[in-house]
Amino acid sequence: AQSVTQPDIHITVSEGASLELRCNYSYGATPYLFWYVQSPGQGLQLLLKYFSGDTLVQGIKGFEAEFKRSQSSFNLRKPSVHWSDAAEYFCAVVLSGGYNKLIFGAGTRLAVHP
């Protein structure tokens, strides 16, 4: 079955350190890929998206993500984390080719130490 996996449930980093959040998908074709962020009590905000073309995509708030077809991955990165980045991050996939469902991973909760 098609799925989205975020292997890290919880990650803690120090402010100013670099960040990488992992996302893997299980799907035969190239899906459309997204990263969303959710702050406490808020809805989900889109950080970035990948549809096709350049495999390194830039998003808002200094985030970027790289699509690697060979690894079925779409990892989110940020060179220097700010305390305000503490939130929950969700990877999402649109399964196309007759399904067109937007499904989410379980999320990674990011904590930032001062």
Added chain:
Amino acid sequence: EAGVAQSPRYKIIEKRQSVAFWCNPISGHATLYWYQQILGQGPKLLIQFQNNGVVDDSQLPKDRFSAERLKGVDSTLKIQPAKLEDSAVYLCASSLQMNTEAFFGQGTRLTVV
């Protein structure tokens, strides 16, 4: 541009009661989604509409949950009767088309006691 509007923001009901949530998507968006997000989990797709037709409702508990999108704009999600395990945040989202990015509302936090 106005975002996705949801109401109410919070709702507390007793088990076996009924409840309804309302969603107004972004103007012109053809696709509308309802998700259930249980605390500590990722959003689970309940139902997806394209205009006023259902694209997917495979994870909608149809014995108690129902949803409609009359005229392809606003949507309501109903639970009748509610169970304790329905306590969650219900998120509505919309997108221009099925393969474009989805925009989310603030959600409705439901507590069933």
